[in-house]
Amino acid sequence: MTRLAIDFGSSETKIYMSGCGVVLKEATCMAVEEWLEGEVTHLKVKAYGDKARALSGRAAVNTHIINPVFEGDIVHENLAACLLENFLEKVEVTRRKAKHTEVIFILPCGCEPELKKKYVKIAEECGIGSVYFTITPFAAVLGHNVTISESTPMFVLDIGYGITNIAAISQDGLISGINVNLGGGNIDVHIIDDLAVHRNMKIGALTAERLKNTVGSLLPDDNKMTVADGREVSGGTPASLSVNSSQLYDIIVTYIDKILEYVSLVMAKLPAEVSSGIMRGGIYLSGGVMKMDGLAEYIESKLKVPVNLPEEPQLAAVIGAGVMLSSDKLFEKLATD
Ligand SMILES: Nc1ncnc2c1ncn2[C@@H]1O[C@H](COP(=O)(O)OP(=O)(O)OP(=O)(O)O)[C@@H](O)[C@H]1O
Numbered sequence: 001m002t003r004l005a006i007d008f009g010s011s012e013t014k015i016y017m018s019g020c021g022v023v024l025k026e027a028t029c030m031a032v033e034e035w036l037e038g039e040v041t042h043l044k045v046k047a048y049g050d051k052a053r054a055l056s057g058r059a060a061v062n063t064h065i066i067n068p069v070f071e072g073d074i075v076h077e078n079l080a081a082c083l084l085e086n087f088l089e090k091v092e093v094t095r096r097k098a099k100h101t102e103v104i105f106i107l108p109c110g111c112e113p114e115l116k117k118k119y120v121k122i123a124e125e126c127g128i129g130s131v132y133f134t135i136t137p138f139a140a141v142l143g144h145n146v147t148i149s150e151s152t153p154m155f156v157l158d159i160g161y162g163i164t165n166i167a168a169i170s171q172d173g174l175i176s177g178i179n180v181n182l183g184g185g186n187i188d189v190h191i192i193d194d195l196a197v198h199r200n201m202k203i204g205a206l207t208a209e210r211l212k213n214t215v216g217s218l219l220p221d222d223n224k225m226t227v228a229d230g231r232e233v234s235g236g237t238p239a240s241l242s243v244n245s246s247q248l249y250d251i252i253v254t255y256i257d258k259i260l261e262y263v264s265l266v267m268a269k270l271p272a273e274v275s276s277g278i279m280r281g282g283i284y285l286s287g288g289v290m291k292m293d294g295l296a297e298y299i300e301s302k303l304k305v306p307v308n309l310p311e312e313p314q315l316a317a318v319i320g321a322g323v324m325l326s327s328d329k330l331f332e333k334l335a336t337d
């Protein structure tokens with residue numbers, strides 16, 4: 001019997017295989033060619049995952065780069081099933097093997113029941129034998145290599161690409177939690193707009209993401225620098241410019257502060273005993289954006305609550321769901337069908 005944990009993120013799909021660890025991390029992305037024959041539209045997938053994302057901004061006119069998961073929701077069911085099937089093949093879970101495979105999907109906290117139905121449907125299309133679910137906060141805490149305490153509640157903040165999960169949990173279940181449609185993607189879009197307006201430079205989405213991930217920093221006085229290629233807004237001439245950490249600081253802080261306002265709202269509504277437990281244990285951080293230099297320290301000083309940052313925040317949720325796979329007790333308690 002194969003057991004998998006799958007985090008079908010808005011930006012990256014992560015797969016953990018029981019006994020092996022993380023076996024896949026690829027863009028949740030497809031390059032789809034579309035053409036008309038008479039009245040009928042035909043679609044053909046040209047590339048999956050990282051190869052599809054690399055075509056972003058340079059694909060042929062009739063090729064669309066599609067993310068079937070948007071802000072945590074599955075927005076193209078058929079394409080999502082097709083992409084998942086490709087990823088399963090990549091980790092050598094063939095259709096025949098899929099029948100004998102148990103999968104835990106990690107869903108955003110507080111998602112609509114409709115989302116579970118979509119996952120069940122795409123799992124069926126991929127021939128997966130049994131489907132279970134958990135939510136990001138439980139998975140992310142376990143990804144910190146800690147046990148969910150029987151007595152002390154825990155607080156989780158996961159910032160991904162399109163969605164942020166904020167929750168207080170205990171061994172008994174979710175105490176309070178929300179998801180908000182904010183994440184690294186918003187920062188990328190703002191970087192694109194800012195460079196166009198203030199520096200007359202048009203850059204693509206992949207370049208904006210690279211700028212954020214390489215020079216973006218909330219460390220005071222950080223001064224990393226890189227060069228971005230694009231073209232001038234006026235005139236369209238190809239051009240390059242240098243971008244440094246301080247030029248991105250205000251943009252990044254705008255979104256992080258918005259997210260921290262939601263964190264404060266969730267915290268303010270918790271019962272006093274829960275809050276004091278959280279003050280002692282600290283906030284458990286996860287999600288790809290937590291890789292940014294200085295972000296954990298910024299959150300700690302802004303909220304005046306200690307924080308816990310795992311070694312690989314982007315993989316914390318899938319690793320944590322992987323921990324559930326190998327413990328029958330946790331599997332029974334936290335993964336529900
Ligand atoms: N070093 C870095 N600094 C800042 N952001 C980063 C860094 N590395 C990755 N990211 C960002 O993390 C985000 C992806 O994180 P993650 O994989 O947790 O999201 P996801 O699970 O795909 O999305 P979601 O949870 O919103 O559905 C992207 O916006 C990416 O640019």
Ligand SMILES: [Mg+2]
Binds near residue numbers: 009010160287
């Ligand atoms: Mg995620």
